[in-house]
Amino acid sequence: MRLLVVGSVALDSIITPFGEVNDALGGSAVYFSVAASVLTGVRMVGVVGSDYPMADLKRLAARGVDLAGVEHAQGESFRWKGKYSFDLASRETLETRLGVFADFNPKIPASFRETPYVFLGNIHPDLQLSVLEQMAAPRLVACDTMNFWIDSARDRLLEVLKRVDLLIVNDEEIRQLSGDWNVHRAARWVLEQGPRRVIVKRGEHGALLVETGRSFYCPAYPLEEVFDPTGAGDCFAGGFLGYIARTGDTSSEGLRRAMVFGSAMGSFAVSSFGVGGFDGVTPAQLQQRVTSFKDLTHFEIAEAVA
């Protein structure tokens, strides 16, 4: 297996205008893995409490997710409860109970340490650095973060940035991190901190990949029905890195393709509650959606106007 993810394994309770679920499989590592495993095997590192529905989690194993890095701790699992606005454009966190996730200290199994592609999900920057210490020599490391760490552990986060190849964040996060409201300037600032590439996720508007001197924009897939945006960003990351891990292509052109695979995964994620959007998603369906993105964005330049 060529891809490793470290992140949260949670139980999500989600209220949207279209219904609700309670204690459903969630967390960044879970969403990431469900998406990435359509394309490649995934090694998951996380922690669950004694109350976690292991039968549900083990269904991921059947998709090609190696759960050997999921630690079983005494206590309650990480729980998140949120409610979306009528148009799904914003959400309110109703409850966060960290449980065993509060003391999470990722231990990478020996058999995982030579994994070439690594995604550091949204955890304390110190834990992200600890994971990097445990890895042999990954070919590409991507990381996520959130407003909480940008505020409370900025120096450590900047340390992480020096050591990763790619930062994947949303537009609010990159603005907060850089102190610049213009996302293109903010992205350039990030590139000056270490990563060679940065991806800005912009929700229903799509995602932007910035490299020095070059940008690529992939819109969100046009969906008339969106049920639950939870985990869409992690599924994007899973599709993106799943494609890179599968192909080994980290060229600029390869990353563009990976952006489209990530966006396709995001579109499956929001199409039903929780991780349900991936039930039955095959590589063939994924390929078809990627082809649709081409029709959505491509144009031919005809005769010049000058």
Add this chain to the structure above:
Amino acid sequence: MRLLVVGSVALDSIITPFGEVNDALGGSAVYFSVAASVLTGVRMVGVVGSDYPMADLKRLAARGVDLAGVEHAQGESFRWKGKYSFDLASRETLETRLGVFADFNPKIPASFRETPYVFLGNIHPDLQLSVLEQMAAPRLVACDTMNFWIDSARDRLLEVLKRVDLLIVNDEEIRQLSGDWNVHRAARWVLEQGPRRVIVKRGEHGALLVETGRSFYCPAYPLEEVFDPTGAGDCFAGGFLGYIARTGDTSSEGLRRAMVFGSAMGSFAVSSFGVGGFDGVTPAQLQQRVTSFKDLTHFEIAEAVA
């Protein structure tokens, strides 16, 4: 000349974090014409008061804008004053003085009546219908509108929709018009009212073209410096219809190209105050920017994953 625009000719006072201008050339017809005239001759229909700086307006004539349809009325010109937030993401209208624009009743000069491509700027739907009555048999009519008419003259606006080929609005407007927060469903609803195509302008996120069974998304050009978003939407429309009027190509592929020309014009518009972003924009520069959009959005599908 193959393109006609009817809309406001105003004096704008604009405050942004980067500076301010007072009584500068503005209004939808002016912004539209400045952009479109890079590509094609434009016939402008509007009204100005006795205080309008005609020397400034006549500079448009040198760019290929026929001002024979600009009526000179006794009284004050239309004035708008607005202030943008620190990140240019929102603006507050500080003052609107309609002046002679309040009694605007567009009269299309006889020499303008056979113009094949028509843009009905944001005016009362009854006036948009009156313009259509005066035109011979245009090949393509596009129209804009705004929240005020959606609220106060909805039935007349639906009458307009029955008679135009294309609606160009922003995302808030299409949501309000359709009563649906999902822009893709909202666009399909618009197509059921008459127009064969609808464009949803999404500001810094780009623009979406929807036809039956097919969508095209063009992101906004990545700019590290944005000075003044005023008129960007009208410049988009000017670039879009300017390209169509120039080429006569109303095919799906032609409209996609026109979307990119429109987006390029939007990027010039926001790069300086008022219409100043177009000073010195040549067809060659425009062509170069259009080519940049290709690099921004295109990807090649490599070997299939399925």
